[in-house]
Amino acid sequence: MMSTSSLKTALYSLQRRDWGYLGEFRAMASPCEILIACDQLDIADDMLDMAVTEALRIEHKYSRFIAQNCLWQLNHANGHKQLIDEETWQLLAFAKQCFQLSDGLFDISAGPLMELWRFDPKAQLPEHARILAAKALVGFERIEFDSRHIEMPTGMKLDFGGVAKEYAVDRVAYELAECYPDIPVLVNFGGDIACPVPKVNPWQVGIEDPQHLDHAANVLAISQGALATSGDTRRFFEVDGKRYGHIVDPRTGYPVVQAPRSVTVLGPNCVTAGMLATMAMLQGQGAEDFLQQQDVKFSIFR
Amino acid sequence: MKKIWLLLSLMAAGVQAAPSLDHQVFNAQNQAVSLSEFKGKVVYVDFWASWCGPCRKSFPWMNEIQTKYQDQGLAVVAINLDTDNELAQEFLKQVPANFSVRFNPEGDVARSFDLLGMPSSFMFNRQGQLVQHHVGFYADKAAEYEQELVNLLKE
Amino acid sequence: MTQKNNQINARQSKQIAGALALASCGLFATSGHATELSKKADDWKVDAALMYYGEQDRVQAVEAIGTAQKAFGDDSVLDLKLVVDSLTGASASGAVAQSSSQTFTRPSGNGQYSVAAGDTPLDDTFHDTRVQANVGWSEVLTPDWKLNVGAYGSKEFDYMSMGLNASIERGFNKDNTTLFLGTAYSFDVVDPVGGRPVDLSSMAVRDNFASEEAYRSAFDATRQSGSDNKQTADVMLGITQVLSQRWLLQANYGLSSVNGYLTDPYKVLSVVDNNGITQDLLYESRPDSRLKHSFYVMTKGALDAGVVDFSYRYNTDDWDLKSHTLETHYRYYFTGNFYGQLHLRYYQQTAANFYQPFLMADTPLPEFASADYRIGDMSAYTIGIKFGHRLSGGHEMSYRLEYYQQDPKNNGTTIPGELQNFDLFPTQKAITAQFSYSF
Amino acid sequence: MLKPALVAVTLIIGLSGCSNLGVQPWEKGQLARSDMALDSEKLDLALDDHIYFSKEGSSGGRAFAGGGCGCN
Incomplete structure (x- = not known):
């Protein structure tokens, strides 16, 4: 049987290590690694394939850099009620808990503020007036949502940046552990790491x-x-x-x-x-x- | 017998026979625009249609190379050939694109590019010359395509 | 101002790690969410169907079929198929009806069955279960060349078959034209219940013998030893041509050469005298080779709210059995997810040169003879309707009902004496009901 | 018997030569529909073929090869 890993090296690579297999790819603008403690190539390849598919799916859905994606639709609804799916609802519910537990410090509606602070060494301090204007658009408490719909004030922009990568790590870990409950695996997306299955050493x-x-x-x-x-x-x-x-x-x-x-x-x-x-x-x-x-x-x- | 056919089809295709960036297409707002707006960049022109399976597979990869090489002067331009624009919009809803999408419902640009299959991709260097073209999309050839683009970007 | 704020915050902040951990569980409890991007392309595509076939007071069959297909990368596809069917009921033995009751020996030689006066003799020893498995691998070698290879195995109580096939497809002018060359070879082992009868030997009936031994030795004399086999070699050349944006045409020529044991071990012929009274019963005998040609042309069209196809097939062979088949399916979409489909088929066949409804006692025995109506003159038609529902997630469910009627005809044989009182070419009627589900 | 076979074979090979029949690759939207695939009802056809194979004198003819979908 042709080993399928060769077919997919373009988008990601899978290398043999003495403890198993190391899968590498890029997603969410960061280097991603899947460490798989198992010797069968086809299992490692399937696990890597699942990880890449899931990571890219979440990135495409919630990245604020991709036009027309799910997040883009929500942020360009200018005030109209929007349908949301179960996954988006779960994330919003979690973000709401974080907003309350942090007394408003963690606020995913801080999208406009994020865009103001262009974070690279050459950037200048934005004018105070523009900061106030952007701040006026922030306020998670002003978002109404339930398990099916969401309604945001016009101009408010959600940014899942604070949770999307960690969520992707956990989702990938959860799915790998579910399909291969006895294979220890370490999921590492740019420093965010999860090990769902206990590893002896x-x-x-x-x-x-x-x-x-x-x-x-x-x-x-x-x-x-x-x-x-x-x-x-x-x-x-x-x-x-x-x-x-x-x-x-x-x-x-x-x-x-x-x-x-x-x-x-x-x-x-x-x-x-x-x-x-x-x-x-x-x-x-x-x-x-x-x-x-x-x-x-x-x-x-x- | 074969040669005569070739001659006839060439003539029928009209003056703009060779693939080039001097062609008129429509943008998302249905305004007529020219492909020459991308001149000076390394341009990856891709012809696609909503019903074509491999086209759907190529979008994530095109997204990736667009984000990766955008600031090195790469422009990915995907030209949709659906006659019914509704089908194209439905496709774009499911398969997001962070590169330029253009529309050519009459297919006249596709005819002058003389496509051999779907999808078909054409690579233009910064001087606007056609340097490479491929038919279909294969995951295991994506790295090859990317390397060709990197070489063009370095020129 | 911000410094002070942080101080207050630090004191008030309480133990929230536990609450956070709890909140995050909600994110993964979901049983997996509908992925918007197309279903993971490499999943298994499964088609399954259950079919009931029932003839009017003759054979009934239940057939379950399942196929699974998985793509590997962009170029290769693996196809698996499993078929299980079971047959019950009785089928015509080939003997003719008589004005008095008749008794026949069962194929196994153990026991007999009797047929009432005026009835067409039916052999009801038909209870059999067949299992068949196929595997196929197709590979896109280059954008123009595609290779398919496959193998199958099939086993039932008295028949075992296995085979290999390979075919190549070549695309021309932008895939508008596809040339197809296919070959297949199959090897079957025929091991009938009670052994293979000696060609045209006379059936030993227990009632005509004084003792069991005498009957037994007479019966054994009508048996050939061991099993026999049959090899089939097929080659097919075909072309699929796109005619327009909505229509395509396919034309195939098939050549099939079969060699080996082709006789049906369970079929017999009645030997009748000039008054039509059965004098004897002989086991049938068929040639040990057959060269078949088939010419098939089909066109299929994509309509706005439906699909339609028309096909014609001409078969001929060196048994002089010629047939014409006309078939059409017309599907109409009532809504995007619900369609109805009409299926019409007409089939007409002329008899094989060695087919005879019965043998005349006063004429010399031919080399080959069979009274199996299935290779006699016949016309048949099928009318069927089917309904299908496209469900979410790419699933599809469908159910169909078909009526199939066969009208055997007299191939010009003069019917002697009292046989004229019986319908030697009775019409056969059958119903097919099928339920399918794919995901 | 051989003559018709030869005619059929040359006809089929000959057909592949004409390149004016057919459509452009991007005009295959209708042909790429799932219900237009030659094997779109392969189960029904397999079950039918099995019935007709065991009830009639001739069989075969159909091939699922080739097809309208133009995408590579």
Whole structure:
């Protein structure tokens, strides 16, 4: 039987390792890895194929860079009621809980603010008036939605950026664990990691050191569970010596001052870990206190 | 006998026989626009139709290379050949595209490109010259197509 | 101002990790969501159908068929098929009716069955279950060339068959024209109940023998030893030509050469005298080879709210059995997801040169003879209706009902004496009911 | 008997030569419909063929090869 992996190397690659197979591809504008502790090529290939299909599906559906996709439809409804499917409803329900638990700090309607802060070193500080105008369009509490419909004020734009990648990691992990319950696998999308199936000798995962990018500061051993990293190591800019990270406080309209450079949190699943990391970043100086109260393992780089 | 046919079909195709960027198509707002707007970029012209299976498979890949090489001057232009625009819109709803989509319901541009199958793709360098064309879409050949584009982008 | 805010926040913030974890479970509890992008292209496409075929007071059959197809990459497709059918009821033995009751020996030689006066003799030992499995692999070699290879195996109580096939397709002028060359070979082993009868040997009937031994030795004398086999080699050349945006045409020529045991071990002929009274019963005998030609042309059209196809087939062979078949299907879509379909078929056949409804006692035995009406003169027609529903997710359900009538005709044989009182060419009527589901 | 066979074969091969019949690749929308595929009702046809094969003297003829869909 022809091995199918050769047919699909174009979009992603699958290489043999002594512990199993390493699958690599790109999605959500970040390098993605699937570590599969199993020796059969066709199973590894099928798992990788499932992971890529699911990751691309979520990206195409919720990326704010793709015209005409599901998110685009919602953001261009200018006030009209829109039909939503079950998956979108689940995400909105989760985002609402995060909004309430973080007293409004985590707000997925902060789309317009995101677009203002073009995060690359050459960007200038946006004028205060434009920030106020953008802030006026933000406010998750003004969105009405139920399991079938959503109605947003005109001009409001949702941005699932804060949760989509972690959600994709968990979805892929969930589906792989469901189809192959006894094959340990590690899903890693640009630092957001999930290991649904326990592995006897744990995976060794390197945590990036913000000062020296692309090489691991310290190594975490994970047998099961998830880990998410939130940080401005790549997306930040400095004006008059003040460093602005990519975490914007929706209430002030400005990036959070004194936010740590990066926060890594371990949790039961990637979405929870990611949310805690983002909320810690939003606490700015209070990041350490906040995470200590959550009694989760974490590491913060300042 | 075969040669005569060839001659006849060439003449029938009219002056613009060879594939080029000097052709009139319609944009999403149904305004007539010319393909020459992409001159100066490396252009990947793709002819597709809503009923064609392999075309549906090529969209995600075209999305990927458009996002990847956009700022290096790549323009992916997918020309729809459905006579019924409704079918094309239905397709685009299901299969999102983050590259330029144009429409040629009469198929006159497709005729002058003399397509051999669906989908058909044509690669133009920055000077607007046709350098490569392919018929159909195969996942295992996508890397080859991408490499050809990268070489053109480097010129 | 922001510093102060953060301080207040830190003190108030409570343990929310648990609440968050709970909230996130909702995201994955969904049993998998409808993927908008086309169904994962590499899934199995399954078609299944259950069919009941019932003749008026003769044979009944139930047939279950299932196919599964999976694409591998863009170029290859694997096809699997499984068929299980079971046959019950009685079928014509080939003997003619008589004005008095008749007794026949069962094919196994154990036991007899008797037929009332005036009835067409039917052999009811027909209870059989057949299982068949096919596998096929097709591969697009280049945009112009496609290769298909396949194999099948089929087993029933007294018959085993297996075969291989391969075909190549070549596309011309932008895939408007497709030339097709196919070959197939099959090998069948025929091992009938009670053994193969000796050609044209006389049926031993227990009642005509004083003792069991005498009957037994007479019966054994009518048996050939062991099983026999039959090889079939087919070749087909075809062309599919696109005529317009909505119509295509297909024309095929098929040549089939069959060699080996072609006789039907369970069929007999009555030997009658000039008054039409049966004197003897002989097991039939057919040639051991047959060369068949088939010419088939079909056109199919895509209508606005439907599909229609018309086909004509001409068959001829060196048994001089010629046939014409006209067939059409017309499908009409009442709505986008609901259609009705009409199926009409007319079939007309002239008898094989060795077909005889019976043998005359006073004429010398021919080399080959069979009274099996299925290779006699006959015309038949089918009228069927079908309804189909296209359901969500690419599923489709359909059900159809068909009526099939066969009218055997006299191929010019003069009917002697009292046989004229009986209908030697009775009309056969059958109903087919089928339910199909695909996903 | 051989003569008709030869005529048929040359006819079929000859047909493939004419290139004026047919449509452009992008005009195959109707032909690409699932109900236009030659094997779109392969189960029904297989069941029919089995009945007619066991009830009549001749069989075969049909081939599912080729087809209208023009996409590669």
